[in-house]
Amino acid sequence: AWLTMIAVASTHQGKGVWGQLSAKGLGILIERGYPIVFGVPTQTAMYDGFGAGVGSYLRSYSVDRRFAKLRTPPAEIRAREITAAEAKDHLPEIYERWCAATNGAVARNEAWWADHRQDLPVQRGNGSPLNYTIHPDGFLTYRVVGESNHGYRPPLGTVVVEDFCPITDEAHTELLQTLLALEMFNTVEIDVPVDDPLPLKLTDLRAAETTGVSDFLWVRINDVPEVLGTRAYAADIDLALEVTDPLDLAGGRFLLQARDGVGKCTPHDGPTDVGIGLADLATIYMGAHPASELLRAGRITEERPGAIRDLDAAFSTDRAPYCGTLF
Known part of the structure; x- marks a missing residue:
């Protein structure tokens, strides 16, 4: 689903109105079964604040x-x-x-x-x-x-x-x-x-x-198991993720497994290998940045040695993502 344009009057800015509207809209999209949403923001910091990451x-x-x-x-x-x-x-x-x-x-x-x-x-x-x-x-x-x-x-x-x-x-x-x-x-x-x-x-x-x-497309994942489970993978992987969502709608612990390019992602209650925010997970999912870059930027954490290398290998793409369509 595409995110529509939301504008807040100058008299009401700085009061959390935009965040409340976005959270409510995303909740509706989740209820309707949309696992992922896209947008082309004018203010990227606001998108990052509700768990959307740069996708292209x-x-x-x-x-x-x-x-x-x-x-x-x-x-x-x-x-x-x-x-x-x-x-x-x-x-x-x-x-x-x-x-x-x-x-x-x-x-x-x-x-x-x-x-x-x-x-x-x-x-x-x-x-x-x-x-x-x-x-x-x-x-x-x-x-x-x-x-x-x-x-x-x-x-x-x-x-x-x-x-x-x-x-x-x-x-x-x-x-x-x-x-x-x-x-x-x-x-x-x-x-x-x-x-x-x-x-x-x-x-x-x-x-x-x-x-x-310039950044263009931004992405928020609403259903981590479904989105990661339907992606193609460049390498086999067994990795547990702890995903944090600033809106507390889609976070949790998940086990990602892939064999011969086919992935499966399920809820997980054991120890984790990587700690990552929902926005950065979307960025890795799209291929806009590898996990190793995000680690160097201090945006994600590696709990098991070699886990980031495994993420890089599994999520690698032949070409950079690109979108030239405004909604």
Whole structure:
């Protein structure tokens, strides 16, 4: 479930209203059987305060298209530009495949796509209508923001990518090439996962300048046994966790076991190997940070030597989690 936006009037801030509303809402979600909830917060400290942990980050690049050349250009470009009407028929299916292959991505239902297709002026900010490029294994959308300072002389603004969803490395390269071929523009701004190989594909990696790294998706686990029991694992594990929840809704002691990638998590009343807060458990679950980083930060405790190493091995992921969907 997604967490909705909650705002507290300035006359009532600092009185715990936001926390009370959040706790009540989470209690309702637990009663309705939602094991996990997501949100994109404006104030991350407040999310941390009710047991939600960072689940994904994004890296923002400003690409100087004039100097950004691919080290290995694709032999062919299977990507093509399409109209908004055509996008309606293609984007949802491609996105569904990309979402299934991307840790941290969330589904977009028909209501989301219906809103997306409207592309109203209020959605554009000071940008152009959306432009669409599809590939058999991916797609991208972008707007042009700004305009030329000299009539029709380039640059004619900045290309701001809204969706970059390649399913394969080949699609990534071919879609990237279509952006680098936009000769009327000098700059392409794009958000990608923190481990995306974009600059490594260029002859001059400085042509892609990192302009920021930001948290995005935050996650709260409402049902620890169900959530951990349905995750895939990279290594076998037998480990007892003591989980603390600031809202006292989902904490407790749990035994996590995994064999051949399949996990099982059950309540536990014996000694524990790791002490961890619910927020940090969500972060490890998503793969946003390994347990060893959280240990070094003093956020979790190791009660049995080697337990953190076991957590790192079991929860490791091939790629960093990424989410580019606002609810």
